[in-house]
Amino acid sequence: MSQSSSLSLSVLAISLLLQSGCTSNQSVSDKAASTHQTSQPAQLEESVMQDTAVSAAPVTRAFAAKDRPMMAEQHYGIFPSDYPVVEESREQYASYSDNPVRRAAEFPVSTFSIDVDTGSYSNIRRFLNQGSLPNEDAVRVEEMINYFSYQYPQPKNNTQPFSISTEVGPTPWNSDTQLLHIGIQGVDVAATQLPEANLVFLIDISGSMQAKNKLPLLKSALKMLAKQMDETDKISLVVYAGETGIALKPTQGKDRRKILRAINKLSASGSTNGAAGIELAYDMAEEGFIEGGINRVILATDGDFNVGLASVEALKKLIREKRTSGVSLTTLGFGSGNYNDHLMEQLADEGNGNYAYIDTLNEARKVLVDERASTLHTIARDVKIQIEFNPEVVAEYRLLGYENRQLKREDFNNDKVDAGDIGAGHTVTALYEVTLKNSHGQRIEPLRYQPTETQTKPAKHHQELALLRLRYKPAETEKSELIEQTIDKNSIVKDIDKTSENYRFSASVAAFGQTLRQGKYLQSFSMDDVLSLAQSARGKDESGYRAEFIQLLKLAQTLQPLQAEKQQVSQLRNAL
Numbered sequence: 112m113s114q115s116s117s118l119s120l121s122v123l124a125i126s127l128l129l130q131s132g133c134t135s136n137q138s139v140s141d142k143a144a145s146t147h148q149t150s151q152p153a154q155l156e157e158s159v160m161q162d163t164a165v166s167a168a169p170v171t172r173a174f175a176a177k178d179r180p181m182m183a184e185q186h187y188g189i190f191p192s193d194y195p196v197v198e199e200s201r202e203q204y205a206s207y208s209d210n211p212v213r214r215a216a217e218f219p220v221s222t223f224s225i226d227v228d229t230g231s232y233s234n235i236r237r238f239l240n241q242g243s244l245p246n247e248d249a250v251r252v253e254e255m256i257n258y259f260s261y262q263y264p265q266p267k268n269n270t271q272p273f274s275i276s277t278e279v280g281p282t283p284w285n286s287d288t289q290l291l292h293i294g295i296q297g298v299d300v301a302a303t304q305l306p307e308a309n310l311v312f313l314i315d316i317s318g319s320m321q322a323k324n325k326l327p328l329l330k331s332a333l334k335m336l337a338k339q340m341d342e343t344d345k346i347s348l349v350v351y352a353g354e355t356g357i358a359l360k361p362t363q364g365k366d367r368r369k370i371l372r373a374i375n376k377l378s379a380s381g382s383t384n385g386a387a388g389i390e391l392a393y394d395m396a397e398e399g400f401i402e403g404g405i406n407r408v409i410l411a412t413d414g415d416f417n418v419g420l421a422s423v424e425a426l427k428k429l430i431r432e433k434r435t436s437g438v439s440l441t442t443l444g445f446g447s448g449n450y451n452d453h454l455m456e457q458l459a460d461e462g463n464g465n466y467a468y469i470d471t472l473n474e475a476r477k478v479l480v481d482e483r484a485s486t487l488h489t490i491a492r493d494v495k496i497q498i499e500f501n502p503e504v505v506a507e508y509r510l511l512g513y514e515n516r517q518l519k520r521e522d523f524n525n526d527k528v529d530a531g532d533i534g535a536g537h538t539v540t541a542l543y544e545v546t547l548k549n550s551h552g553q554r555i556e557p558l559r560y561q562p563t564e565t566q567t568k569p570a571k572h573h574q575e576l577a578l579l580r581l582r583y584k585p586a587e588t589e590k591s592e593l594i595e596q597t598i599d600k601n602s603i604v605k606d607i608d609k610t611s612e613n614y615r616f617s618a619s620v621a622a623f624g625q626t627l628r629q630g631k632y633l634q635s636f637s638m639d640d641v642l643s644l645a646q647s648a649r650g651k652d653e654s655g656y657r658a659e660f661i662q663l664l665k666l667a668q669t670l671q672p673l674q675a676e677k678q679q680v681s682q683l684r685n686a687l
Contacts, residue, residue, distance in 0.1 A: 202452065203414070203452060204249050205452075209631075212632075214507055215508060217561070222495065222498075222517070222519065224496075224513075226257065227465050227537050228459065229257060231254035231468075232258035233468040233469070239663050244671070247629065250627045250628050255624045256542065259617075259660075261613040263538055263613070271594065275579065275594065276293075276294040277579065278613075279604065280292075281605070281610075283619075283640070283644055284634050284636035285544070287552025288544050290543070290544055291577070293496070295494075295537075295540075297535055297537040298535065298536070299535060306404045308341075308344040308487060309396060309399045309406045310347070311399070312349070314329065315412035316352050317352040317353075317379060317380070317381050318381055320412070320445070324470065326445075332472065332476075338367070340367075342363060345362065345401070347395040357391070358373050396408055400437070400438070409441045410458065412455075414444060427457060430462045434463045441466070443467055444466070445468075463489075465532075467486075481654070485535055486534060489532045491585065492586060493526070494530055494532065495522070496581055498543065500577045501578075502548075503548070503572065504573070505548065505576060508544065511544065511621050512541075512621070533583075574599055574601060581594040615648035619642075620645075623645075638664065641664060645664060649661065
């Protein structure tokens with residue numbers, strides 16, 4: 112913190128204390144009060160915001176002019192109300208705890224569902240660009256990592272819809288552990304080879320969608336998508352507010368003018384009856400159903416469902432019932448202030464779709480144009496990963512992210528258990544931090560009365576670090592298939608500079624996510640270290656997303672001191 116900022120904060124503390132204990136002296140001239148009402152923003156806020164070059168979030172005043180202490184006003188020219196208070200947010204996020212460290216001898220198997228959602232990353236970007244660090248629960252490390260495409264090798268043959276790549280090397284934030292990097296690459300499908308699409312956009316036009324970053328942004332996104340549609344594709348528009356309605360019945364892409372006219376007519380007003388809208392959207396999807404094609408409802412909203420079905424569980428049950436008909440559900444989130452991230456993620460998971468947060472028109476282009484194939488066309492369903500670690504080699508491990516995608520061990524072989532889907536061209540990345548036996552990085556004491564770990568595996572497997580199993584259903588069948596692949600301990604790369612750019616960049620994203628969540632396993636790894644690691648792995652970066660990530664890291668660095676000062680001010684106010 113700069114000397115001037117520290118002085119301003121100290122003065123603010125004095126003024127707060129004076130207000131609390133010196134009410135008998137609280138007489139301020141009308142002229143002084145009038146002068147202050149037209150004064151510039153607080154010196155402390157102004158100095159920091161000039162450095163960060165970002166706009167502040169909406170603020171409210173905490174104290175009235177008549178309540179200001181005379182002494183602070185006369186001698187320092189600063190008032191309690193000069194430091195703005197961020198308006199209370201009604202945004203909703205699911206609270207969760209980070210995955211724990213597991214001892215391989217006690218819990219050798221880790222099982223989870225893959226996740227190709229990316230909403231957390233773009234939502235975090237929105238927070239940073241608005242001048243604040245994100246809510247910790249808004250940070251989901253796996254969604255941050257999977258926002259980026261890593262271009263793993265394409266499948267070598269047509270026997271399976273994706274390839275699997277693994278890499279093991281040093282953990283950037285802990286010299287005593289290794290990082291296991293798992294990469295899945297879905298087979299690419301050219302836009303010209305995609306099946307015919309039947310898309311039903313379920314659009315929230317309630318009053319909460321009036322802001323520029325909501326319905327107006329969505330309309331621009333829809334126009335971009337309409338221009339990409341083939342002539343035989345179908346698009347429908349279902350709208351909901353206090354009541355639901357059909358803005359456009361299933362219309363082929365060749366009738367582009369009709370589609371654009373319907374989009375232009377959309378306007379926001381009223382309350383929100385999302386549940387009734389979803390039912391009508393599925394009806395439209397069934398009316399335009401294309402056998403063997405892409406049939407998908409795309410819900411676009413800020414997630415503010417305040418009228419309709421009595422509970423989220425009832426809404427999820429409805430979506431589960433509808434997905435069996437072959438119609439999937441994707442969710443696109445918009446806006447801030449009342450945004451319901453938790454609901455948007457849940458609905459996409461239940462609907463066998465993916466979840467993205469649209470904060471800019473460029474993000475809309477990424478999701479609906481550049482990555483249209485992976486967003487819309489599913490190549491493998493119910494994809495599950497299971498890692499069995501060899502206790503002869505591995506002492507401990509922890510999975511980075513995927514906290515809300517954990518599965519029971521027995522769920523892996525149960526085809527009735529739902530899991531995530533992979534779209535054409537999708538890449539999915541998972542990272543484990545692994546502690547080898549005889550390493551100083553072990554965090555858990557071994558159990559006293561268990562067999563020695565060297566007795567837990569036959570000697571013939573002593574060169575194996577782990578066994579990777581992947582189970583999936585081909586898009587056209589209900590019976591799952593299994594892929595198995597061993598990971599050899601001799602494949603460990605000892606020098607991080609010799610690891611791939613994919614390895615280092617994904618590690619930098621994971622480190623940033625842990626930093627935003629106040630992670631306890633990062634040792635002394637700083638934001639400078641995260642930035643240096645990301646810069647070393649930028650690579651070709653044709654789309655520019657890695658360069659943007661580096662700029663976000665720099666922005667987060669400048670916001671950390673401001674965030675700390677705001678927290679101190681909040682603590683002072685609460686104390687008084």
